[in-house]
Amino acid sequence: MYAKSGDMVSAMREFWRMPVRNVVSWTTAIAGFVQEEDPVSAVRLLREMVRSGVSINKYTATSILLGCSQMYMIQEASQMHGMIIKTELYLDYVVKEALICTYANIGAIELSEKVFEEVGRVSNKSIWSIFISEISSHSLSRSIQLLMRMFRQGLRPNDKCYASLFSSVDSIEFGRQLHLSVIKDGLVHGVLVGSALSTMYSRGDEVEDSYKVFEEMQERDEVSWTAMITGFASHGHSVEAFRLFRNMILDNFQPDHMTLSAILSACNGPECLLKGKEVHGHILRAYGETTSISHCLVSMYSKCRQVQIARRIFDAAACKDQVMLSSMISGYSTNGCSDEAISLFQLMLAAGLVIDRFICSSIISLCANIARPLYGKLLHGYATKVGIQSDLSVSSSLVKLYSKNGNLHDSRKVFDEINSPDLVTWTAIIDGYAQHGSGQDSLEMFDLMIRRGIKPDNVVLVSILSACSRNGLVEEGFNYFKSMRSVYGVEPVLHHYCCMVDLLGRSGRLAEAKSFIESMPMEPDLMVWSTLLAACRVHDDAVLGRFVENKIREDNYDSVSSTTLSNILANSGDWEEAARVRKSMKGTKKEPGWSMV
Numbered sequence: 001m002y003a004k005s006g007d008m009v010s011a012m013r014e015f016w017r018m019p020v021r022n023v024v025s026w027t028t029a030i031a032g033f034v035q036e037e038d039p040v041s042a043v044r045l046l047r048e049m050v051r052s053g054v055s056i057n058k059y060t061a062t063s064i065l066l067g068c069s070q071m072y073m074i075q076e077a078s079q080m081h082g083m084i085i086k087t088e089l090y091l092d093y094v095v096k097e098a099l100i101c102t103y104a105n106i107g108a109i110e111l112s113e114k115v116f117e118e119v120g121r122v123s124n125k126s127i128w129s130i131f132i133s134e135i136s137s138h139s140l141s142r143s144i145q146l147l148m149r150m151f152r153q154g155l156r157p158n159d160k161c162y163a164s165l166f167s168s169v170d171s172i173e174f175g176r177q178l179h180l181s182v183i184k185d186g187l188v189h190g191v192l193v194g195s196a197l198s199t200m201y202s203r204g205d206e207v208e209d210s211y212k213v214f215e216e217m218q219e220r221d222e223v224s225w226t227a228m229i230t231g232f233a234s235h236g237h238s239v240e241a242f243r244l245f246r247n248m249i250l251d252n253f254q255p256d257h258m259t260l261s262a263i264l265s266a267c268n269g270p271e272c273l274l275k276g277k278e279v280h281g282h283i284l285r286a287y288g289e290t291t292s293i294s295h296c297l298v299s300m301y302s303k304c305r306q307v308q309i310a311r312r313i314f315d316a317a318a319c320k321d322q323v324m325l326s327s328m329i330s331g332y333s334t335n336g337c338s339d340e341a342i343s344l345f346q347l348m349l350a351a352g353l354v355i356d357r358f359i360c361s362s363i364i365s366l367c368a369n370i371a372r373p374l375y376g377k378l379l380h381g382y383a384t385k386v387g388i389q390s391d392l393s394v395s396s397s398l399v400k401l402y403s404k405n406g407n408l409h410d411s412r413k414v415f416d417e418i419n420s421p422d423l424v425t426w427t428a429i430i431d432g433y434a435q436h437g438s439g440q441d442s443l444e445m446f447d448l449m450i451r452r453g454i455k456p457d458n459v460v461l462v463s464i465l466s467a468c469s470r471n472g473l474v475e476e477g478f479n480y481f482k483s484m485r486s487v488y489g490v491e492p493v494l495h496h497y498c499c500m501v502d503l504l505g506r507s508g509r510l511a512e513a514k515s516f517i518e519s520m521p522m523e524p525d526l527m528v529w530s531t532l533l534a535a536c537r538v539h540d541d542a543v544l545g546r547f548v549e550n551k552i553r554e555d556n557y558d559s560v561s562s563t564t565l566s567n568i569l570a571n572s573g574d575w576e577e578a579a580r581v582r583k584s585m586k587g588t589k590k591e592p593g594w595s596m597v
Contacts, residue, residue: 003032008041023057031063039067043076056083058092065098074106081111097127104134129161136168143168156185159192166196172204189217195224202231211240220251226259233266241266242275255282257292264296273304295327302331307340326358333366341366342375355382357391364397368404376401392418396425403432408441423454431463439471456488458495465499469506477503498528505535510544526552 002011015021015029026049033042046064049056056064061084068077081099089095096115103111128150136143143165150157157165162182169175179197182188188197194217201210214220214228225248232241245263248255255263260283267276280297294317301310314320314328325348332341345363348355360383367376380398383389389398395418402411415421415429426449433442446464449456456464461484468477481500484490497520504513513532517524529552536545 003028003035006032006036008032008036008038021052021054023054023060026054027057027060027063030060030067034063034067039073039076042067043073050083056087056089058089058095061089061095062098065095065102068102068106074108077102077106077108078111100127101130104131128155129158132157133161133164136164140165140168140170144174159187159190162187163192163196166193166200169200172201172206175200175204188213189219191217191219191221191224195221195227198224199227199231202227202234205235207231207235207237220253222253222256222259225253226256226262229259229266230262233262236268238266238268238272238275245279254286261293261296264293264300267300268303270305273306276300276304295321295324298324298327298331302327302335305335307331307335307337322354322356322359325353326356326362329359330362333362333369338366338370355386357383357388357394360388361391361393361397364394364401368397368401371405373401373405373407390417390419392420392422392425396422396428399425399432400428403428403435406436408432408436408438423457423460426454427457427460427463430460430467434463434467434470437470439467439473442467443473443476456490458490458493461488461490462495462499465496465503469499469503472507474503474507474509494522494525494528497522497524498531501528501531502535505532506538508539510535510539510541514544514547 002008002014011029011032015025018025026045030042030045030049033039033045042064046056046060049060061080064080065077067073068080084090084095084099099115103115128146132143132146132150135146147157147165162178162185165178166175169178175197179188182193182197187193194213198210198213198217201207201213210231211228214224217224225244229241229244229248232238232244241263245255245259248259260279263279264276266272267279280300283293283297294313297313298310301307301313310328310331314324317324325344329341329344332338332344341363345355345359348359360379364376364379364383367373367379376398380389380401383394383398388394395414398414399411399418402408402414411429411432415425418425421429426445430442430445430449433439433445442464446456446460449460461480464480465477468474468480477500481492481496484492484496497516501513501517504510504516510532513535517528517532520528529548533545533548533552536542536548
């Protein structure tokens, strides 16, 4: 009675007063400690029981195994396994299933699988579900094999098993098949399965399907709301994320720190500043302080171009940990405050704080943007020394650093050491080759990227067209441009059309470039016309140059275009007309040039 009510002090006082203690009384006391989540006391009592000469039964064994389902109890679990083998308890299916669960829960998958295979045929679907759930976090393919075996035995997984599988699935197609199975088993509307299924679709960039699952859930908890808000926020759907956040509050759910962090991450630009301030106000009203998510506020204000407010929150924070410092440095970097970012970074070094992968990658990217390769190399050495160079964000920043500074050898060396480069890393190495005259290498890397199954986006295709332009690869450039819609599913934008104008202009095909501009599905901007004008200067085409300069004047007067036209006329020998254009520029201001060197 005392043990079941959780009063183990009274329970043990009565236990030690007993003149005779049999296996039932010992097991009752052990089970009481396990129920109170005190496995150490349970194991200590088991040792006393063995020393007193009382033999354990299957209930004692299962109670102890349940208590040993913690990572730090693996040695005790192994000792209990040995004790079970010495007795006939190992023949009991209940005990074997308890062993399977214990090893699975503490992460000893090989031992768990060994016991599982020795059992032969497990009839308890809960054991199957627990075992598959634990296996899925280590080997998805193995968990799928076990799931098929379970189906062949006529057993169906429970909701926890399905949720674990959805959390591990990396293929949307297989996830959809599991979705059908969940519908068949009638578990799709539950909170646990619904949340995991919605998160799976969101993780696979299927936000519409994710929201459809969320809407179909018959009941929701804070976790399901937060998961859906995070899904919208991570895919740039800020409006939907804020609408869902408002509905969550209207449904009388109190957002916790996880939810607030998710909604703050949806504030990804100046247009979201007002919403971000409203969330900030809600945090102050609900909690009175922002200590645990101050770094999210710093990040939010930085993304909304309010670095001064971000710095005030940073300075007001009592505890400036690695995450907070990383957010502030990243905020400075993305807003072009390079001196402030490096100054804060140097303060971190002086204070002896550890530079983590986020801070390291932010500073390396900053060094790439402000042309400080020596500073970046020092950080490369530091990253190698502390073992964070293999992190994708750090290695990607290093590829960008070396590429931007023309050190293609070191850029490629870092790239080749990355196990699974993402699209950003591929873009950095491809653009590095394109910008420094290695067009063929750029195209070869792009083809390799496609063979690796990486889908290109607008940015990397600009780099490819630029590589073709700089190396006179006209036919290749047109082939890639035509493939954008048909092969890669990317709709060309002005930057791509500008690259094609540059490609034709550099190769001297100015009339084709003019016709190409006139056939564009959108209105050409200053950048497009300026590109053609620059080509006219290179090839001394004064007639087309005058036409282009008039086009620029019609849209938006630009002193640089007049200077270019004057140079074209001077090169062609028409000094009188060149002087007239120069004279017309009086009173206009030209942006002065500048150099980082």
